[in-house]
Amino acid sequence: MKLWLLGLLLLLGAAPAPASAQQWLPGGQGIPIVCVYNASPPTVATGLFVYAQCNNAGTLLTSGGGGGGSSAFTVSHASSSALASALSVKTTAGDLLGFNCTSITGAAAGFCVAYNSATTPSAGALTGANVLDFCYFDTTSRGCSLGRAPSQVAYSAGIQILVTSAASPYTYTTGTDTAAISADFQ
Numbered sequence: 001m002k003l004w005l006l007g008l009l010l011l012l013g014a015a016p017a018p019a020s021a022q023q024w025l026p027g028g029q030g031i032p033i034v035c036v037y038n039a040s041p042p043t044v045a046t047g048l049f050v051y052a053q054c055n056n057a058g059t060l061l062t063s064g065g066g067g068g069g070s071s072a073f074t075v076s077h078a079s080s081s082a083l084a085s086a087l088s089v090k091t092t093a094g095d096l097l098g099f100n101c102t103s104i105t106g107a108a109a110g111f112c113v114a115y116n117s118a119t120t121p122s123a124g125a126l127t128g129a130n131v132l133d134f135c136y137f138d139t140t141s142r143g144c145s146l147g148r149a150p151s152q153v154a155y156s157a158g159i160q161i162l163v164t165s166a167a168s169p170y171t172y173t174t175g176t177d178t179a180a181i182s183a184d185f186q
Contacts, residue, residue: 074186075097075184075185075186076184076185076186077182077183077184077185078090078182078183078185079180079181079182079183080179080180080181080182083103083105083178083179083180084163084178084179084180084181085162085163085164085174085175085177085178085179086120086160086161086162086163086174086181087160087161087181087182087183088119088120088158088159088160089158089159089160089161089183089185090155090158090159090185091118091119091158092118092157092158093154093155093156093157093158094154094155094158094159094185094186095152095153095154095155095185095186096114096132096133096148096152096153096155096159096183096184096185097147097148097149097150097151097152097184097185097186098145098146098147098148098149098183098184099112099114099133099145099146099161099181099182099183099184100112100143100144100145100181100182100183101135101137101143101144101145101161101163101179101180101181102142102143102145102179102180103142103143103179103180104137104142104143104163104177104178104179105177105178105179106165106176106177106178107139107176108139108165108176108177109136109137109138109139109165110136110137110163110164110165110166110173110176110177111134111135111136111137111144111163111164111166111168111169112134112135112137112144112145112146112161112162112163112179112181113126113131113133113134113161113162113163113164113169113172114131114132114133114134114146114153114155114159114160114161114183115130115131115132115159115160115161115162115172116129116130116131116132116155116156116157116158116159116160117130117157117158117160118157118158119158119160120160120162121160121162121172122172123172123173123174124171124172125170125171125172126162126169126170126171126172128170130157131169131170132153132155133146133148133153134146134169136169143179149184152185152186159183159185161181161183163177163178163179163181164177165177
């Protein structure tokens, strides 16, 4: 086990599993994941890193946030295959862990909006209660992202990611900005 990881676990009061039972893996959204197998997950302070129970081959079995319980945890990834104004991530209820809009074309600032719907909405006013997350991009940044991992936001109808050049994240415009869009979800 890496000495700095052992030190971190000891500093947090965690009882680490034997060195042969932990594996350090890169985490999604820049959050480190400690993979633990043949042992109980360590107790850690919330938000410092994520633990995951794995089998002896390192395959993810369960996961939970620091200090929380564990539950079944399978992450899927969706991405646009070309620059687009929307990405239909999931057409049924699910959980969004994070999204990214990058390489935005067009000259307008705007928002990347995570919308609770089974289908991509028409251009115009959005139902405010269905706008569950958004991030802002300006004319120089040309991208934005939002991550909630290890937590997630529940979407009751479906998950749509929209790129809008409107002055508000509650209005969906098309025809000005497009982006490479991706999302991690359950």
